[in-house]
Amino acid sequence: MHYVIIGNGVAGVTAAEAIRQIDARGQITMISDETHPPYCRPMISNLLEGAVDVSRLPIRGPDFYDRLSITPALGSRVTSMDINADTVTTQNGRTFPYDRLLIAAGADPRPVDAQGMDLDGIFFMRNIAQVQDMIAALADTRHALVLGGGLVGFKAAYSLLKRNIAVTMLIRSGYPLSMQVDETAGEMIQQVLCDHGLTVRTGISATAFEGNGRVQSAHLSDGSQIPCEMAIIGKGVFPAHGFVPADRIDTDAGILVDDHMATSAPGIYAAGDVAEHIDIARQKRWVNAIWPEAAAQGRVAGFNMAGQALAYRGSLSRNVMRMFDTDVMTAGRVSPRDTDETCRFFSAHDPRRGTYRRLVFEDQILAGFVMINQIEQGGVLTSLIQSRTPVKISAQHLLDPGFNVSRLIGR
Amino acid sequence: MKEVIVHPERCVGCMQCMLACAAAHSKTGTLISAISESPRPGPRIHVGAGLYNEGFPNRCRHCNPAPCQMACLPGAIYRQTTTNTVLINPDVCINCASCAMACPYGVIRYHADPLAPAGKTIAVKCDNCIARQHKGLIPACVEVCKTGALTFEEMDAAMKKKTDQVARSICAEAVPADNAPGFSLLNTIKRAQKEINLSR
Structure with missing residues (x-):
């Protein structure tokens, strides 16, 4: 049996480990355009911040490929596949035959439509190499511009503020993290960063970058101009399945997979940021491009590829961030764009303690929450969403700062 | 291998396990000196209150x-x-x-x-007090628990005990057995107090 895994991110890694638990002898080839040993992608923002050095990022030991008898094929990404011949081909022309294929190719940053994008000093923040380039450019950077008020934008802005760089964030929508949280939470989060020197401008975008080789300023959609020696694009990601023949493998935003992470083509599986399964809170197809789901999906895909049937329960959007002394945790449906009049909302705001909680219910099922500070019990709520357990007690109990898991247990 | 087993129905919420846990995970190892340490050691077991203020050791x-x-x-x-x-x-x-x-x-x-x-x-x-276990001691929370809400037992034996309890309770001739009578009374009183307060 020859397994080919496209991608050496966490989905590819957990898949390879799952395969090896079942099948000690099958041949495994891992293909990636990244040459670093498998590392923790979310931690690249800690690298930018200077909180960790690059040696802390690998998620497995340096002997990972040897230990699991994996043949790595690094440095060139897969650009085409031939489903009739059961092969995939990389940009540098190498072709790999497979019996079972896992597409764990991840996602690519969404580009922005602005002039001067080829200037130095304009970065996406997706991998170690990009962050290392940013760090090299920090010495000549006094003003940085962050495009996008999503998670990547916030982590980039936070990291640069910690490095004492003046940061301006441009957000197209009305408040930051509008995909993840409600307006109250978004404004509290914005206030924290503004208190530490961030400038936020909402309802605005960059139209052009100017400079002599390196970016020096940006033109904005309101006609103004702003100096910047660095710009970071954080406008989200899209699944990297451009090489997948859409007439042979069902795709939507991502590659559609069933409960076993199998695609519509026999022997071909998908996992991680490239895969589209069911979102538990939304109860519909959704791409949740987050690290813990990639790890879980890779594991399920690997077991199924090696012949051990294992079902995946669906994904849940969720995130946790610590910024200065403020902690934010959010999961499921909280943003106004994900909720409607059928939802019931409960919230508690304690300005003195700096805490805020909002719960979103669909009947008795918890569908989403956001917590600002005192987040230690957040996992209990996350697991309530994931298990879709009807909550029989008053929602006020879940908002109580003294809340603990025993309140959910009937005696 | 012995493991810590929690019997929440026997917890009176005295929080002695929290103190013992913090002391066991301090530099000096005793409560009296641990309180003046910096950073102050924290408990790794958390006694919370249930819906009716009954204790619940969460670890x-x-x-x-x-x-x-x-x-x-x-x-x-x-x-x-x-x-x-x-x-x-x-x-x-x-x-x-x-x-x-x-x-x-x-x-x-x-x-x-x-x-x-x-x-x-x-x-x-919680780290199961493995440092204490290496010295032949049992986990600090179990050692200090006065009510038997925390026990250190072979998991198989504890499971067997619980299975027998369940089996007895579903037998046709079974008299409903209260496995922790005093505690049930205490928790009933707490529940009544809470409900009386709520209805006021």
């Missing part, structure tokens, strides 16, 4: 597979198979709270700890 279940371990970004969380214990390496932990989002029981706390690098805030949770 790490050392799940397998452990959701916190799978969610840990820097790979600081690992399982020591010899003691069936999920542990956090304080040197590797980056205090990102990904484990807080993953733990379905909410048992992980974040603070500076006497057993962590100085000044570093890390994720802290």
